[in-house]
Each structure stands twice: as C-alpha cells, then as structure tokens.
Amino acid sequence: MLLFCPSCSNMLIITQIPAAHCTPEEDELPGQNRFECRTCPYQMVLDRRYYERKTMKLKAVEDILGGADSWKNVxxxxxxxxxxxxxxxxxxxxQVQxxxxxxxxxxxxxxxxxTREWREN
Structure with a gap:
C-alpha cells in the first residue's frame, strides 16, 4: 500500500518516532511508527494497522515458438x-534460430x- 503526501504529493515512508522527539502533550510514543514525507515536514502517526489485500491477474503466456499453428505447414x-x-x-x-x-x-x-515432440541441435 502506498500513501502520498497531501501537501507535496511525494510518496510517504514509514519511520519510527525517536525518543528525543516525543513530548508528553502529544499522542506520540517512542518507537511508534509514522508516515513521514522526505521533502516536506508532513508526518502522520500510525494509530492502527494499515493493510491492503490485492489479487493479481495472471498474464496469458504466449507460446513463443508458435503453438499449435506452427505445425500447420511443415x-x-x-x-x-x-x-x-x-x-x-x-x-x-x-527449424528455428x-x-x-x-x-x-x-x-x-x-x-x-x-504426436510426440522432441528437438535436436
């Protein structure tokens, strides 16, 4: 899952909040994960799990040697x-190079x- 910065549209990366940057009045805990932009000061603390399940379509495999049609006129x-x-x-x-x-x-x-197939150099 990719998230993009609402300010500059760059991709956000996941970083951990360092202990030195945590203040008591904020909802940040040291070691907690956050989305952070590399080009602007935008940060978003991760307060829940983010996941996305996606099924990928398999591409149809082409027979590079011609398939069944390659034997028609031999x-x-x-x-x-x-x-x-x-x-x-x-x-x-x-014969094929x-x-x-x-x-x-x-x-x-x-x-x-x-109809058994075989090959020779």
Missing amino acids: DQTDAKCANENCDSRMAYFR IRSADEPMTSFYKCVKC
Missing part, C-alpha cells in the same frame, strides 16, 4: 520417433503417428 522427414513405444519412422520438422546467430538452428520434430 515438411516431413525420415526420423525415428523419440517415444520408445512408437515404431513410426516419419516426423514433421521445422533460438540461440545466437553463430550457433546452428534447432530442429523441432513431431511424430506423425503419436
């Missing part, structure tokens, strides 16, 4: 499936029969 090649239970020798493949330009492209494969 070629097939002879490749043994990475799934031990599948005997297919055909796979869809595509995911590392720096001086590194080789990464090949992504998807089995035609069981």
Whole structure:
C-alpha cells in the first residue's frame, strides 16, 4: 500500500518516532511508527494497522515458438520417433534460430503417428 503526501504529493515512508522527539502533550510514543514525507515536514502517526489485500491477474503466456499453428505447414522427414513405444519412422520438422546467430538452428520434430515432440541441435 502506498500513501502520498497531501501537501507535496511525494510518496510517504514509514519511520519510527525517536525518543528525543516525543513530548508528553502529544499522542506520540517512542518507537511508534509514522508516515513521514522526505521533502516536506508532513508526518502522520500510525494509530492502527494499515493493510491492503490485492489479487493479481495472471498474464496469458504466449507460446513463443508458435503453438499449435506452427505445425500447420511443415515438411516431413525420415526420423525415428523419440517415444520408445512408437515404431513410426516419419516426423514433421521445422527449424528455428533460438540461440545466437553463430550457433546452428534447432530442429523441432513431431511424430506423425503419436504426436510426440522432441528437438535436436
């Protein structure tokens, strides 16, 4: 929770009241917390707990490699499936440059029969 100074609109910080600044006629106790402005003399003694509960919305994660649509118009090649239970020798493949330009492209494969996906450098 952020509070802002009503005088100068700067953000207030939480500080403790030092024992030397407390006077008997004020409602201040040494060690008590207060909101204090760093740029003007505004202070507000904290006489109760301040809290704010906020639930954050999760952002939708984008599939950076294209998701399901990335396999629509790809070629097939002879490749043994990475799934031990599948005997297919055909796979869809595509190549993507995911590392720096001086590194080789990464090949992504998807089995035609069981749709298992794997990749090779």
